[in-house]
Amino acid sequence: MYFDEIDTIKEIELLNRESKSIVWGVHQQHHFIIPPTVYPPREDTTLLANEIMKLGPGKGRKALEIGSGSGALSLVMSQLGWKVEACDINPYAVMSTNYNLKNAGFEIVCREGGPGPDGIQWAANAPYDLIVWNTPYLSSEDNADHLGPLEEAALSANRDINLMEILIQQINKHHLLSRNGLLLMLHQQNPTLFDIASLNKMASRKCSHKVFEDGEEIQVTCFWYPWHNSPVKHVESVGSTNQALLETQERFGSHMTAKTQTMGRGRYQRTWLSPSGSYSGSWILHPELSISPGLTQIFAGMCVIRCLESFEVNDLHQKWPNDIYSDEGKIGGILVESQSIGNHMKIVLGIGVNLSSHMSLNEKGYPHVRGDKTVEFHQFDDRIHAYLASIFECRKELPKPDFKFLTEEAFQLICAFGNPIYRNLEWQITNLTQDGFLELLNENESLIVKEGETLDWSRK
Structure with a gap:
């Protein structure tokens, strides 16, 4: 993102504001100092934190938080026993993460940087057993109160060159994730991620989601190497x-x-x-x-x-x-x-x-x-x-x-093939059962068909 004189002035004005103190936590509440232009913990943070909690104790395994902001998720992982590192493109977020974790009794390494075309120095100790990223997805209007041009750059980059795709490519190319590791990303609904993962030899599955009052939907998706321990x-x-x-x-x-x-x-x-x-x-x-x-x-x-x-x-x-x-x-x-x-x-x-x-x-x-x-x-x-x-x-x-x-x-895919012919009559498909059978309907009756050999099709 290009920074002009107006962007520079706006960034300086925001940085001159006082830092805020907020309280956030999943099971245990903590005080966080949030400098201007640093993303604070919100509902999306809690959604991703809950998925991290489901993984159980870290037992000293290595974890990396991308875009750490205030360090809230790094704190959750540290409390669970993960050996945590973090990174963020915003130097003030790097300072915020380090300060908030130290204030909570944890020492971690937070580096400046993140997924993009400029190398992987932000993931210096790869491979990691867990990588988490609450991706930038909010509109500029949503962030007007606390984010400056530096943070908005991440939002713009996400739209233009798809940083999530870059991360998945870098994980595959540079072996950033251990063979039995997991990547958790929170993002706006994006069906193409399923295909992007497969193109990079990774499996993916939806973990959880949240729909806001305005209809916006976010979700947490899990990525991993398929059947890593099987021949x-x-x-x-x-x-x-x-x-x-x-x-x-x-x-x-x-x-x-x-x-x-x-x-x-x-x-x-x-x-x-x-x-x-x-x-x-x-x-x-x-x-x-x-x-x-x-x-x-x-x-x-x-x-x-x-x-x-x-x-x-x-x-x-x-x-x-x-x-x-x-x-x-x-x-x-x-x-x-x-x-x-x-x-x-x-x-x-x-x-x-x-x-x-x-x-x-x-x-x-x-x-x-x-x-x-x-x-x-x-x-x-x-x-x-x-x-x-x-x-x-x-x-x-x-x-x-x-x-x-x-x-x-x-069900939609099967219906798109056409209506089946049964007993010389054309039938409408009304349901796909848990057994994989078809429920059919015509003007006079409904029935369940269990064998494909009993059907002909209007389209072949």
Whole structure:
């Protein structure tokens, strides 16, 4: 942001004001000295602090607060036993953080700087086990009483070059986050963050949100490396990736891919062909998620569509219960299989997609993805791995997925494929059940359909 003479005068005038003393805390109240132009603790601070509290004791692990302002969140983490560092672009915020933490009995290092194009000196002791950032999101009018041009620069930069995206890129490039670490960001609603994270091999999930009286909504999102402690195996050819994982003793989140399956199968043991350029991948899922097999394959199909769209492959459709279609026909399918081992249930999710952008003569007519860019096998695998973990990974530190929201999104996708034909009549889809079944309605009756084979579709 360019500082002109008026900005300089305004900054000096604000700095000549007296510092304010406020009281804030989650469970324990503390006095904070807030200099002019430094962001004070507010409702958004409390929302993010509550998510930090849910993580439990820090036990000496390393944490970093970005944009620390008064140091309120750094204090919360210090009280929980995290070894905290902080940073802020505002030198007065750096002083405020250091003073308020020292006044509360904690010594931390707060550096000047933050995410941007000027290096990562603000994260000198990376990797961290926890990174938190209450991102600048308020309008200039909201900040008129206490923020000057220096702080407003962060707001402007956030709109123009997307500092959140830069941070996620820097975390991935410079290994700022430990493999089992978490990033918590509070921000305005931004659906693209889900895709930005996946592009950088990170999973993400909504933790909590708050809607203000004026309709503005903020939320806390958690980011992490997907299934960080589970093996990933890539092979050129295998009978079936699903069967291979069903026969292993690997942990939840274990993943296998193959470019060719010699015994690939779909529902009811139907043969699933693997033409050149196809993708086959399977994952061992945790049964504690308590999602029905029907919804599991539907949610996985949503992930496939979202992932392909990140490669600029558009005009994709989800055909209930487990198929992915382009305008030319079926390009992918989902298969969930399970088996009981003693008192335990093993669940494997399999995905097959034809990623090829061209066909040889003997494969002519086999539907495949079409887009402006080639969908490279390993890039697709990195992204779909992150998309799936965003829904299906189980860790005690992670919030539960919002299955109600996911079901509503899936319902819209399924309806967009068209109305089904059943008993030679066209029906309207009215609901997607927790079992992944469809509720249908026509002029005379309503019913629940459990098997896709009983339906034809007005659109194919």
